[in-house]
Amino acid sequence: MDKKALLKKLKPLIIVAAVVLIAVIAVVNAIRIGLGEGRRASEVLPAQPDTEYPLAVYYVDVGQGDGIVVKCEDTVLVIDGGEREEADTMVRFLESVDADQIDCYIATHPHSDHIGAAAGIFAAMNVRAVMMTSFSEINMPTTKSFERLQTAIENRKSEVIFAEAGETYTFGPLTLEVFAPVEETADYNNMSIVFRLTYGKNTFMFTGDAALESEALMLYRGYDLRADVLKVAHHGSSSSTSRDFLEAVDPVLAVISCGKNNDNGHPHRETLALLNEEGIEYRRTDENGTVTVYGDGRNIFLKGD
Ligand SMILES: [Zn+2]
Incomplete structure (x- = not known):
């Protein structure tokens, strides 16, 4: 043959x-x-009293604003901190969880309900690094809160890290993947740093006040945005959290940080309706106070109820 x-x-x-x-x-x-x-939790479990979990994420009740503390082993991250007068709340909270220094302070964007408390926090404890957005001269913030943050960074000689969409940063056992801002804009909400924090198989999405435009850009970029827990953007405003973005994150738990009877009517009923329609359990700091979520690298646990 x-x-x-x-x-x-x-x-x-x-x-x-x-x-x-x-x-x-x-x-x-x-x-x-x-x-x-093998990733992500399929449900949120009740935290057991007297149990120490390696990862704790605290959405501190700072009234109308965002103030989040992440503690994992000896690594401490702080995301925003609320208005200037909330600095004491944040510092006392950090002390209550035995955090005596901050590995990285993440300033999501330069509005006072996010970075107002920064200078007070920096005055109370050492801050090794600061993650912020890089602005070109034309969009450089000129607010008092931003100036105070700049001075605090200089005084502490903190390392400045400019967040880049698509980049990954590591702090001890924690990984931060940045998804936004994708493009520079004069709208500071849409300049919010959006990132996913990962510990083992636990994933948390933080969004600052990113609005629909920023969400659309992240979706357009095709990022894998899935996360167990979503910090609902912009205090639950309907100008954020599109159905497409929410479905892309597909969280088992959502947290809304907002003040009681705030002037903006946050959270907006459209956002709450969407969370209900999608069957996503949520907590809000105006009703629940500080919301505490734990992780053990596999499962997600919610403190209290
Ligand atoms: Zn805000």
């Missing part, structure tokens, strides 16, 4: 082998995706 004839005879076998191989790859991929590559 010459080579040509042999090849002709083997052709159906080669085709069958190729089809089987493709099928096997498809099944393996389906199982991998089905298991979510």
Whole structure:
């Protein structure tokens, strides 16, 4: 039998082998995706009293604003901090969880309900690094809160990290993946740093006050935005949290940080309706006070009820 004839005879076998191989790859991929590559919690569990969890995320009640403390082993991150008069609340809270220094302070964007308390926090404890957005000259914030933050950074000689969408940063056992801002804009809400914090299989999305435009850019970039817990953007405003963004994050728990009877009517009823429609459990600092979520690298636990 010459080579040509042999090849002709083997052709159906080669085709069958190729089809089987493709099928096997498809099944393996389906199982991998089905298991979510072992990532994320499928439900939020009640935290057990007297149990120490390695990761704690505190959405501190700072009234109308955001003030979040992350503590994992010896690593401490602070995200925003609320208005200037909330500095004491934040410092007392940090002390209550035995945090005596901050590895990274993340200033999501330069509005006072986010960075107002920063100078007071910096005055009370050492801050090794600050993550912020880089602004070109034309969009450089000129507010008092921003100036005070700049002075505090200089006084502490903190390292400044400019967040870049698509980049990953590591602080001790924690990984931060930055998704926004994708583009510079004069709208500071849409300049909010949006990032996912990961500890083992625990994932938390932080959004500052990013609005629909920023969400659309993140979705357009095709980032994998899934996270167990979502800090609802802009205190639950309806100008944030599109259905597409919420479905892309697909959280098991959402947290809204806002003040009692605030002037903006946050959270907006459209946002709450969307969370209810999507079957996402949520807590809000105006009703629940400080919201505490723990992680053990596998599951997510919510303190109290
Ligand atoms: Zn805000």
